[in-house]
Amino acid sequence: MENEARRAVADTYQREWARVLAATIRTARDLDLAEEAVQDAFAEALTTWERDGVPKNPGAWLTTAAKRRALDSLRRASTYRMKLQLLVEPEHREGDDAELVTADTGGGDVVADDTMRLVFMCCHPSLSSEAQMALTLRLVCGMTTTDIARCFLVSESTMSARLTRAKKKISIARIPFQVPGPADLPGRLGAVLGVIYLLFTIGHTAPTGEELMKKETVGEALRLALLLHELVPERAEVDGLLALLLVNDARQASRLSVDGRSQRISEQDRSAWDHAAILEARELIAGHVQAEHPDQYTLQASIALLHAEAPTYDEVDWREIVRLYDQLLLAWPSPVVQLNRAVALAKTRGPQAALDVVVGLEDDGQLNRYQYLPAVKAYLLDQLGRSDEAHAARTRAFELAANEVERDFILRQND
Amino acid sequence: MTEYAILLYANRDDLVGDGDGTEREEHDRYSEEMQEGGTMIAAFALESYETATSIRAGGITDGPFIEAKEVVLGFYVIEATDLDAALTEARRNPIIHQGGGVEVRPVEGFVVRPTSTE
Structure with missing residues (x-):
């Protein structure tokens, strides 16, 4: 009991x-x-x-x-x-x-609506983007200050002060607890999309703890994306984000092996994927992907779809994926995107070309607390037969990873 | 209802009202609309920043307190239900398309003594 x-x-x-x-x-x-x-x-x-x-x-x-x-x-x-x-x-x-x-x-609808209100309140443009994200994680996801601090790579006291300041501003400046009207809505979407995307990322690989995914956080992100899609139909970014979440969710069942271990996409059982959801995602972005400058969510959904739609891992169209990453870098010039692009580049131009990119990113320093950088580096060094250096990089990745399942995955590679 | 102060800023090299007066007229019209609508509680247009004097512990200096490209031209106080309503009102301020901008701040409290008639 x-x-x-x-x-x-x-x-x-x-x-x-x-x-x-x-x-x-x-x-x-x-x-x-x-x-x-x-x-x-x-x-x-x-x-x-x-x-x-x-x-x-x-x-x-x-x-x-x-x-x-x-x-x-x-x-x-x-x-x-x-x-x-x-x-x-x-x-x-x-x-x-x-x-x-x-x-x-x-009373599902009304309550769901309240969550959306909460999201729009947390993402009000009068709050800094750091505050928006931190508030959403605290208020919408109920995440502890410790975990949020870890996501942002800041100390707990810094995060706690940031949250207090933001809450004070909501109360004193009277930031409304409501979904903005049609006139304001388009301008507010960017922040909300960004926060839903962050929820999804955090849920997809929980930053700390023993489970690889926090299903509830992913579920919440998906629910909000669906709700937003209802609220604002036929907008490229909204459709793109929903598609991206659907594709990744479709593969969720096979990300862990039966004994709860993390599996590479190449090892996953493709028949276990939810192909109806994958098709739905494809239909969502079909009208947007040919745009001259597709938005970052549509592009990410396209990349995820190329992985999801390939009958086998060997049939993935890496050239097209690299091309989409090039486009994505224009929409979202982020070192994380460059790192992902490097993985695809290894398939089209070999591990050395990819390693050059990764080493460049390492020198740049922006990702020096990002566990996936040394993890990718180790993966490339292995392909080049430089196993001692690979081992060192993997050890570094292990030190940075805080999620037990991921730590276990890295550890197994080093055995 | 909450009171919000709306502070008007403009580039000091490009001040409103230097031209043919149409910019000033826009402000007057906007102000009248807010008065008629009952939104505006008080408004203060300030003389040129060149007339400002600043006081610090170190003494008195001429000019505005903050040495920046932008200076405060004036401010007004409105009443609004929430920040979104205040922002919607403030966004109509002509200064925004005249090369300047506004800052919206909730008012903590204020006292106004009726102006002397003598």
């Missing part, structure tokens, strides 16, 4: 944090108060569920508990409340009390 409750709480935290928080913000209209109420509700769940069993709908139970706690605090502090900078109310307020009572019915 005790373990079951614990597992259920941990599971609900991963799956439902954003929805519970978003719904509580509606009631509390104050970020700190809402966060505190949600955290208390999770603590309450632990003892109550151990005693009474896990409720049928844990998310709804937590939402009700968190809202009640928020309301209690507001009532207790009713005089203080007058001075409190309340968050801007979302449009539909009438239903709030009713929702509190009937929370057990779920």
Whole structure:
């Protein structure tokens, strides 16, 4: 019983944090108060569920508990409340009390909408892009400050101060808890797309811990991408991002072997991939990929699709992939893209040409804490028969990797 | 409702109002609209930055406090439901297409004494 409750709480935290928080913000209209109420509700769940069993709908139970706690605090502090900078109310307020009572019915659409509001609030252009990402990870994903600090390669105290500043700005400047209207929406998309992409990247390879993927984070990213796609149909970047997420998700089942070990794409069982999702992704980007300057998400989706659609690993069209990476570098001049391009380059122009690029990136220094740089370097050095240097590079990759599954993968290569 | 101060900035070499007066007229029109709409609570147009005097612990110096290419021309205070509403209002400011820009800051509090009539 005790373990079951614990597992259920941990599971609900991963799956439902954003929805519970978003719904509580509606009631509390104050970020700190809402966060505190949600955290208390999770603590309450632990003892109550151990005693009474896990409720049928844990998310709804937590939402009700968190809202009640928020309301209690507001009532207790009713005089203080007058001075409190309340968050801007979302449009539909009438239903709030009713929702509190009937929370057990779920009400998917409204809640999903609240998560989107939370995302747009976190991605408001009056916040720096670092703050936008950090806030989204904290508020939408419920990630700890420690983990966020690690993602950004900064100290925990720096990250904690950054989050506090950002939350203060939301409250004092009254950044609204809402999805912007049609006039503002296009200008706001870039940041939101960037954050959904980041969620997906982090979920795809969880920065710390024992599982390679945090399915819930990937699931949340995919859900937000779908929602955004509904909100803003037929926009290249939105379609591209959704396609990219679909393709990668389609391959998710085969990324780990049966014993939970990381598998190279060349070793994966292609028949286990979700080919319907791959087809859907292809249709999404079909109209955008021929544009003169496709956006970065459409290009990344195209690259992922070339991998996904090849019947076998040996039939992957590497020349086309290198060409797409060249285009991607124009849309997104990032050293990470150059590193990925180097892997494809090894296939078309050999490991030495690729290694030259990687060494150039290494000298550049921007990726000196990025575990995949020494990992790629080791892979190329191996092909050139320089196994001692490969071993050293792999050791470096191991030192930088914080995810247990990836550490295990690197370690196996060095055995 | 929250009060927001909107600060107007322009390049000091390219100040509004140097031309044939149409730029100034745009500002007057914008100001009247905000007054009629009840959005604007107060507005202050400042004299040229050359008339400014700055005081630090080290003493008094001439000119604006910050030595930058841009200077503050004035500011006004509006009332808006949230930051998005304030930004929508501020974006209409003619200074933006006249080569300058604005900064929007929430107001923590303010006191205005009625102007003396004498």
